[in-house]
Amino acid sequence: MYPTLQNAISWAAKGEAVALATVLRTWGSAPCPVGSFMAISVSGSIAGAVSGGCVEGAVYEAAQDVLKSGMPVRLSFGVEDELAWSVGLACGGQIEIHIELFASSLYTALLQYVEARRPAVLARQLDGKEGWLLPSPGAPVELAQLAASMLEKEKPELITLHGTDIFFQPITPPPRLIIVGAVQIAQFLVPMAQSAGYDCVVVDPRGAFSTPERFPDTQLVCEWPEAAFAMLGLDARSAVITLTHDPKFDEPALRAALLTPAFYIGALGSRRTHAARLARLRDRGADEGAFGRIQSPVGLDIGAVGAGEIAVSILAAVIAARRGKS
16 A cells, blocks of 8 residues: 555656545455555556456556546446456455545655554545545544544445545554564565565664665664664554574563563574573563463464575464464
8 A cells, every 4th residue: 555655656746647546345355455546647657456457457547537637436346347257356246446636745644644653544535625634633523533433443434424425544554573683584574574564673783684785675773672672662563573592682572572562472492492481581570471472483383494484484473463363
């Protein structure tokens, strides 16, 4: 979602007109979730997606009309359409898509909220007349109340309010994966997690390991874990993985992580190593009642061998925890 908006903002900044397509509703087996974005510039550039196939072609053509007329449109595609088989809807799926002119200032503000890790709700009238980023001091009270309930559910919803269709889209900060230890497993884990939508932070005070060459396009924090965590402000959308296999790094990190609402805490090491680790944490005053939050050996038991496979198992365990799967 966010790279699509960043592209659209960049095109608009260069003076190009941009159309934005949004998945409003889905039924059955739809390829992209509600709230997915696709941006189309007047010069023909495309970012994002609203389906898994040639619905994009029809959306592209409709977007060109929107760019000419300035008038928003709504499109529906379903199993009865000729496109159904090619877009993965043949088993009964249906999608409804809204296309409108891109409001650059609204989405620039939205990305500022995302960067600051502030939750918000994007509310748009589908007639194109008005949009809000909520909470906002100037927004109608009724919209603010609806936005608060949307944030709790974290699910987009199309609502008709006083005869006007308004699409409410909660925008929550992306989940974070905070990795302690700039080691080889982390080099495999970071790009996989980024492709799955996680913001990755690698924490390691050893400057020789924490380099942009080893971790391109990744936030690097060359601090001891406790100082790094205090600076980062771990929240309930954060996961912590310790990978150094060195007690002087991993154990302070685990002790600090247990004091946060992080949704997943994992530590590399065998069961024997972990038992010894817990004994040392207990001796240093860590809350023994919270030890069950630490998964070690870290990751799903898939028989992983080698750094790459271990990284796969770790990411799978983090995703399972986030989705509420055991």
